[in-house]
Amino acid sequence: MDLAILGAGAVGRSVADLADDYGHRVVALADSTHAAVAEEGIEADAALGRKEAGDPLGSHEPEAVFDAPYDALVEATPTTLGDAEPGFSHVERALADDRHVVLANKGPVAERYDELRELEAASAGSVRFEATVGGAIPVLSTIEDCTPESVTAVRGVLNGTANFILTRMAAEGLDYDHVLAEAQDLGVAEADPTFDVDGTDAALKFVILANVLGGGGFSLADATVDGIQDVPGSALELASEDGRTIRLIGEATREGVRVGPRLVPENGALAVTGTRNIVQIETREAGSLHNSGRGAGGPETATAVLADVGRLD
Amino acid sequence: MDLAILGAGAVGRSVADLADDYGHRVVALADSTHAAVAEEGIEADAALGRKEAGDPLGSHEPEAVFDAPYDALVEATPTTLGDAEPGFSHVERALADDRHVVLANKGPVAERYDELRELEAASAGSVRFEATVGGAIPVLSTIEDCTPESVTAVRGVLNGTANFILTRMAAEGLDYDHVLAEAQDLGVAEADPTFDVDGTDAALKFVILANVLGGGGFSLADATVDGIQDVPGSALELASEDGRTIRLIGEATREGVRVGPRLVPENGALAVTGTRNIVQIETREAGSLHNSGRGAGGPETATAVLADVGRLD
Known part of the structure; x- marks a missing residue:
């Protein structure tokens, strides 16, 4: 072409x-x-x-x-x-x-x-x-192949910058500001990281998913969005004592879109590390499909x- | 149609x-x-x-x-x-x-x-x-979308019965024969489980993948295949002490196909549990993609x- x-x-x-x-x-x-x-x-x-x-x-x-x-x-x-x-x-x-x-x-x-x-x-x-x-993760094609009608929900991690920050905070016991500065030095976070850390970027992706599942009707204004700026290091420590960690998790269904910091099992599928992304596609006939990979990059x-x-x- | x-x-x-x-x-x-x-x-x-x-x-x-x-x-x-x-x-x-x-x-x-x-x-x-x-896992479509030429290798777990048996052996400290009988009771293993436990079923899938990557040339006779029948419970215990476990891992490249029990990190991506399957698709441009889900069932x-x-x- x-x-x-x-x-x-x-x-x-x-x-x-x-x-x-x-x-x-x-x-x-x-x-x-x-x-x-x-x-x-x-x-x-x-x-x-x-x-x-x-x-x-x-x-x-x-x-x-x-x-x-x-x-x-x-x-x-x-x-x-x-x-x-x-x-x-x-x-x-x-x-x-x-x-x-x-x-x-x-x-x-x-x-x-x-x-x-x-x-x-x-x-x-x-x-x-x-x-x-x-x-690069095949998300929409997987939904298309299963047919959108048979997908009941899509959950997961779709912002690598926020995920990198939470991963580093949990692994090193560092606070948000320190890790953000490090991420900026590494080029993982932009000079103005607002849309990544306040959940907007992830929310846009889950809004797109909700539109695909429901045949339209959603925009960013319909999403309930919380960012990671206020997640204290102590919350990650507490989570870890309980075998869990915190990730910026989004969810799209036909009913709407939510994005926010959530507790997830430390060794569970959703706890991808670094800038990696993952989606969990819940289907009516084919169980739950997990696709993960690099969610950004040229x-x-x-x-x-x-x-x-x-x-x- | x-x-x-x-x-x-x-x-x-x-x-x-x-x-x-x-x-x-x-x-x-x-x-x-x-x-x-x-x-x-x-x-x-x-x-x-x-x-x-x-x-x-x-x-x-x-x-x-x-x-x-x-x-x-x-x-x-x-x-x-x-x-x-x-x-x-x-x-x-x-x-x-x-x-x-x-x-x-x-x-x-x-x-x-x-x-x-x-x-x-x-x-x-x-x-x-x-x-x-x-x-249900999108494997061939993901390779098709990346183009087979840009995929360097596919690895993973593509037999749910063998994976179930290894998972149970590791979790419960039970031996192979005991868990196999349990799997047969549950309908997870067939009355004659030979092709699942000796690696043949997984090998067929990796041969198909090698054919897709290399444009043909492979059949089962070209694969190097070991099964899980001789994995002792003690090997799983030893692996666990080192933060690892054993899975029946296959690999397809343009050079050939290998399937056999391998040590993998206990909390790593390839250590899926139960009957779940996973593939790790290594690409030239898009990093490593992991797709997992139910690998069998009507x-x-x-x-x-x-x-x-x-x-x-």
């Missing part, structure tokens, strides 16, 4: 890098200020090299990607809340042109799912978004994007 | 039972002696009720399923080794008629993979076999069969 990639952060860059291995061609790649466009396939290495060097990625306006002869738009611009712009408009434009859309941007599917499905219904293109939930998330591209008709 | 189901054991029955939930219709269902066939869809409940009561499932010869107007053959007859008959001939016949084939029977994909792929290449139908590896395996049907063109 011919891909147009919007967003040249870690995910967009990795998709451009790996597309060829999956038998696809990148005909356009844009960051927020420039685009490289070429009908016969752009030279992704060269374009990304220019960006790396501080030069424009390409000679076009970003909007030029929509004029490229692409089959599928890869929307990998940063997630925004509320109106989910400009991501939502990008998706709208591609669908209006009867092209497929593969999202790595969580905003449109978390905040405006119902509108998105309406636009998709009116388009010859379809929308896929495995990369928005759990990076190549990891790009793998999910390209798996979606492979599933387009 | 219209399905013809060969085999009316736990898996075939569950596929017949659940097909409607997935939007498919069963036009033929056969056990080893009789078949029910109806162009407008058979009454699966009634047919299975007759079988339950000791009466013929239907009024046709089993071969009559091939004359039904089916889109996909579900081959769910018992796995056989060597020539993998009669399963292989069933698959051959359906492909010769340009129909799709979904296998729950491991024989043809473990023992005659290359021939099967040749027959598929000459047919308008395609072959899928998620149900042959790990029941509805669990039928879920995988129907997921495959959903992925047919």
Whole structure:
């Protein structure tokens, strides 16, 4: 397939890098200020090299990607809340042109799912978004294969930064501020870690899952969300004396979404360590399925994007 | 899709039972002696009720399923080794008629993979076999999504009976013969548990995985296989003193297949308990993915069969 990639952060860059291995061609790649466009396939290495060097990625306006002869738009611009712009408009434009859309941007599917499905219904293109939930971990495809109707709930850990912090606090007996600073030094936490530690990032993913299970109807405003900022080291010590630990656990059902710190068995499936993510998919016919892996990262998330591209008709 | 189901054991029955939930219709269902066939869809409940009561499932010869107007053959007859008959001939016949084939029977994909792929290449139908590896756990679809080329190895536990026995031996300090008898009472082990405890069943699954990774070339004869019959209770005790336990671990790479009892960390990912299965998929770009769940059972395996049907063109 011919891909147009919007967003040249870690995910967009990795998709451009790996597309060829999956038998696809990148005909356009844009960051927020420039685009490289070429009908016969752009030279992704060269374009990304220019960006790396501080030069424009390409000679076009970003909007030029929509004029490229692409089959599928890869929307990998940063997630925004509320109106989910400009991501939502990008998706709208591609669908209006009867092209497929593969999202790595969580905003449109978390905040405006119902509108998105309406636009998709009116388009010859379809929308896929495995990369928005759990990076390389096959979450949405597993639900699709079991059929969403037969899945009763999805629980788990879908924020690696929060999980890293809780893991380190428990293992080293360190307090939150100390471990957060360490995580920032390691590049595991961003300079502004708010959305990771206050539960917003995990909540967006569980909102997407609730939309998939229930056929829509949810946005971030419907989620009950608590973060990990106020978990004291002493709570982790107490938990440990009882063979348990604390994780930032989310849950999506047809009834709603909850995310917050929860006690879980120290050696149980949900107590993944470090930045690892896990989902536990409860099914009616097939018991409980656990999928775990790296929930973030450029190549990891790009793998999910390209798996979606492979599933387009 | 219209399905013809060969085999009316736990898996075939569950596929017949659940097909409607997935939007498919069963036009033929056969056990080893009789078949029910109806162009407008058979009454699966009634047919299975007759079988339950000791009466013929239907009024046709089993071969009559091939004359039904089916889109996909579900081959769910018992796995056989060597020539993998009669399963292989069933698959051959359906492909010769340009129909799709979904296998729950491991024989043809473990023992005659290359021939099967040749027959598929000459047919308008395609072959899928998620149900042959790990029941409801998405194993082959995860590899397909990452692309087989980017998967370097698959390891894990793919026999629930052996895992149950080792789990009980470790937890209760009981010996192999005692736990095996208990497992047989519980219906977890069959009257003749040979293929489960000697590693053959797990090896067949890892041979299938090696074929998927390497594009064919493997059969059971190429696997190095040890079973759990000779694992003494004392070995589990020694392992436990060191924070480890013993599991029947298989490994598939492009170089080959090995299955045998191995020491693993007691609280590590591979030490699943009871009849649970787990695979660890090592990828080049996306790290290590762990998928676990119920690796056997009628509805669990039928879920995988129907997921495959959903992925047919």
